[in-house]
Amino acid sequence: MKYESTLILVGFLATTLVLGMGCKFSGQKNDCVKRLEGIAKMERQLVESAETIDVSLRNALMTAYADFSNFCHEADETPEFLFRRADLLRSAGYFQEAMTQLRDIHDHFKDFDKRPICAFLVGFIAEEELNDREQARKTYEQVIELHPESRAAEWASQSILNLDMPQD
Numbered sequence: 001m002k003y004e005s006t007l008i009l010v011g012f013l014a015t016t017l018v019l020g021m022g023c024k025f026s027g028q029k030n031d032c033v034k035r036l037e038g039i040a041k042m043e044r045q046l047v048e049s050a051e052t053i054d055v056s057l058r059n060a061l062m063t064a065y066a067d068f069s070n071f072c073h074e075a076d077e078t079p080e081f082l083f084r085r086a087d088l089l090r091s092a093g094y095f096q097e098a099m100t101q102l103r104d105i106h107d108h109f110k111d112f113d114k115r116p117i118c119a120f121l122v123g124f125i126a127e128e129e130l131n132d133r134e135q136a137r138k139t140y141e142q143v144i145e146l147h148p149e150s151r152a153a154e155w156a157s158q159s160i161l162n163l164d165m166p167q168d
Helices: 001-047 055-071 078-091 095-107 114-129 133-146 151-164
Strands: none
Touching: 001 055, 055 078, 078 095, 078 114, 095 114, 114 133, 114 151, 133 151
């Protein structure tokens, strides 16, 4: 009898745990939907104020992209949101952070269709924003090696040719 009671209790606890986890995952999904809605609203506001950059809105959107990506990491939107965040970081002058974000996307989202572009943009930022021609060259060479059939490889090849031209 004691053994049966223990089995019933274990079964009850297991059922409660599974149901509780289902509620948690359901709640997480709902929270991701709310985060998506908030991001969509901020993106619309940013587009509406396209003539001038609303710095506080840009910062809020960068935070929202990061929060979504941390909380809803497995969501299909995550790599795209991180890509957009990298663009906002660059526009805010946070070049190293943008490069780090692009590297992270490239390295952790193997199925993301913009992976070659992420790799290229790291070199582009190094070249154009940081005037680090050596880092740019290394990055462009990596783009060509890792993504030889991509448009980004074509851009990287052209960029290397431009790096070889004498500076004014």
